[in-house]
Amino acid sequence: MKHKSIFFLFSFFFFLKSNAQCAMCRAVLESEEGMTAAEGINDGIVYLMAIPYILVGGIIFFIYRKYGTLKK
Numbered sequence: 001m002k003h004k005s006i007f008f009l010f011s012f013f014f015f016l017k018s019n020a021q022c023a024m025c026r027a028v029l030e031s032e033e034g035m036t037a038a039e040g041i042n043d044g045i046v047y048l049m050a051i052p053y054i055l056v057g058g059i060i061f062f063i064y065r066k067y068g069t070l071k072k
Contacts, residue, residue, distance in 0.1 A: 025041060026038075029041060
């Protein structure tokens with residue numbers, strides 16, 4: 001348990017900034033001068049990646065609430 005806690009704290013406080021673009025998209029968008037399209041596409045990819053996690057988290061929350069109220 002101690003190793004898991006240390007790993008969690010280490011990964012939480014010492015994260016690296018990463019980009020969510022594939023290599024081909026990044027190469028095409030870096031040639032653009034304004035870089036606004038690259039930032040927009042990067043934000044869109046992160047948004048699309050977050051939706052499944054939010055949905056699964058919501059389902060788990062509702063299941064927890066349903067079975068948590070039955071035990072009382």
